[in-house]
Amino acid sequence: MTYRRQHPVLFLCHSDNEIVSEVSKMEWEVRLAKWLTRSLPPSLMLGVQVGVIEISEGTNIDTVESFVRTYAGVFWIAIVSQSRLSDDAVRYLLKNYFYDFHTSPPDFTRLQYMLGHALGMARLCNTDQPVVALCDSSEMILGQSQSMHILKQQLQKLSRCQLPVLITGESGTGKELVARKLHGASECGEGPFIPVNCGALPAQLVQSELFGHEKGAFTGATQRKIGKIEAAHNGSLFLDEIGDLPLEEQVNLLRFLQEKTIERVGSNQSIHLNVRIIAATHVDLEAAVQDGRFREDLYFRLNVIRLKIPPLRQRGDDILLLARKFLQQQQQDHGRLSFSEQAEIAMLQHRWPGNVRELMNRVQRATVMTTGRYIQAVDLEIESGPPSTDGECLKAIREVAEREALARALDESHGKVSSVAKQLNISRATLYRLLDKHSLL
Numbered sequence: 001m002t003y004r005r006q007h008p009v010l011f012l013c014h015s016d017n018e019i020v021s022e023v024s025k026m027e028w029e030v031r032l033a034k035w036l037t038r039s040l041p042p043s044l045m046l047g048v049q050v051g052v053i054e055i056s057e058g059t060n061i062d063t064v065e066s067f068v069r070t071y072a073g074v075f076w077i078a079i080v081s082q083s084r085l086s087d088d089a090v091r092y093l094l095k096n097y098f099y100d101f102h103t104s105p106p107d108f109t110r111l112q113y114m115l116g117h118a119l120g121m122a123r124l125c126n127t128d129q130p131v132v133a134l135c136d137s138s139e140m141i142l143g144q145s146q147s148m149h150i151l152k153q154q155l156q157k158l159s160r161c162q163l164p165v166l167i168t169g170e171s172g173t174g175k176e177l178v179a180r181k182l183h184g185a186s187e188c189g190e191g192p193f194i195p196v197n198c199g200a201l202p203a204q205l206v207q208s209e210l211f212g213h214e215k216g217a218f219t220g221a222t223q224r225k226i227g228k229i230e231a232a233h234n235g236s237l238f239l240d241e242i243g244d245l246p247l248e249e250q251v252n253l254l255r256f257l258q259e260k261t262i263e264r265v266g267s268n269q270s271i272h273l274n275v276r277i278i279a280a281t282h283v284d285l286e287a288a289v290q291d292g293r294f295r296e297d298l299y300f301r302l303n304v305i306r307l308k309i310p311p312l313r314q315r316g317d318d319i320l321l322l323a324r325k326f327l328q329q330q331q332q333d334h335g336r337l338s339f340s341e342q343a344e345i346a347m348l349q350h351r352w353p354g355n356v357r358e359l360m361n362r363v364q365r366a367t368v369m370t371t372g373r374y375i376q377a378v379d380l381e382i383e384s385g386p387p388s389t390d391g392e393c394l395k396a397i398r399e400v401a402e403r404e405a406l407a408r409a410l411d412e413s414h415g416k417v418s419s420v421a422k423q424l425n426i427s428r429a430t431l432y433r434l435l436d437k438h439s440l441l
């Protein structure tokens, strides 16, 4: 009984009928929704692995189909009136999207058994992923530098369209965070956000992971599996490390982008999907295209709009802003700490190859390791003191100075390119090249 109470079951019923009054007595955590909006409030769907949908005379089948596809990871059970069972559209829907069905009026003891089986299967199949990957929009993109300001403006504009976006940037710069924000702010923000790490997909299972499979499609396919693309219906699919997608799968993904349909492995039935694609890479995709490791046609499809996230070392004072924020987040456990001046200088001079993730980790470690009230550079395990003057460092200093001069001039001239070019005594063409290089465009 307690086990069942821990597992919410969503019931979508027409109001004021017998089912509504009976399910409220059930020994499950019953979440009741009255029929039917395309997406329900995220709080209602949170943790739901099994759901029941009533399909009676007046139920619009297209609405049901769109709904169950939006929440494709849920194991759905239908309660269907006898008369609707002869309807081809209903039969197709039950066959393709439902775990089981029950004719109405339901026998509630039998329904309880069905729910138990469905929950067992859902838990087996979904151990590796949340059923509905809700987008955590509470996490803020921190940063006040010019480049982050521009990035936030771009995100706002992009949230109004559904075009594919390619996010580039070094590892740990915040590509996934930006993708989640983009999804959360867009029209499909209440739909699922499904992240896929293309580099971590097991080679033999890539196609089934992305496109799903039917029961019996290959040895070991004991149940139908909904793929990641289908799970992202009416939401966003985040293809992280897209450069690592094997060439054969690139063809299949391209076909999906062109036709907006997929076929599960072992089926020849096309399923039309509405999915926004956000891809990310930390490698140079153009070089991968040149080397024949990435299809050019797919590259053009994905690269409709590009967001460049600058490395942390180019964000000036944002380094300290982020470090203080991360320290503050640790404070509940470690009392009132702050950074010494020498630690702050060291952070500003460090090259941050692991970017924001590295900063977060170093601050976490320092809060544990420090012995005093002030965190020192040594607690962060980074070198302090004046920057060395080897060639690499001199180059870095030049880069930072160049970027700062550009950002300052942009600020002073309120982004007017002709004034900036005049102020810095460079041509407009050179200015555009430098703005692009420093991700200030």
Ligand SMILES: Nc1ncnc2c1ncn2[C@@H]1O[C@H](COP(=O)(O)OP(=O)(O)OP(=O)(O)O)[C@@H](O)[C@H]1O
Pocket: 139, 140, 141, 142, 143, 169, 170, 171, 172, 173, 174, 175, 176, 177, 178, 240, 282, 322, 356, 357, 360
């Ligand atoms: N501007 C930011 N403000 C607050 N937190 C940030 C910011 N940028 C990144 N982070 C945090 O840093 C961590 C790393 O970010 P994220 O995973 O989005 O990076 P990534 O570029 O996708 O990394 P990878 O290339 O390794 O997949 C996350 O915990 C994220 O929340």
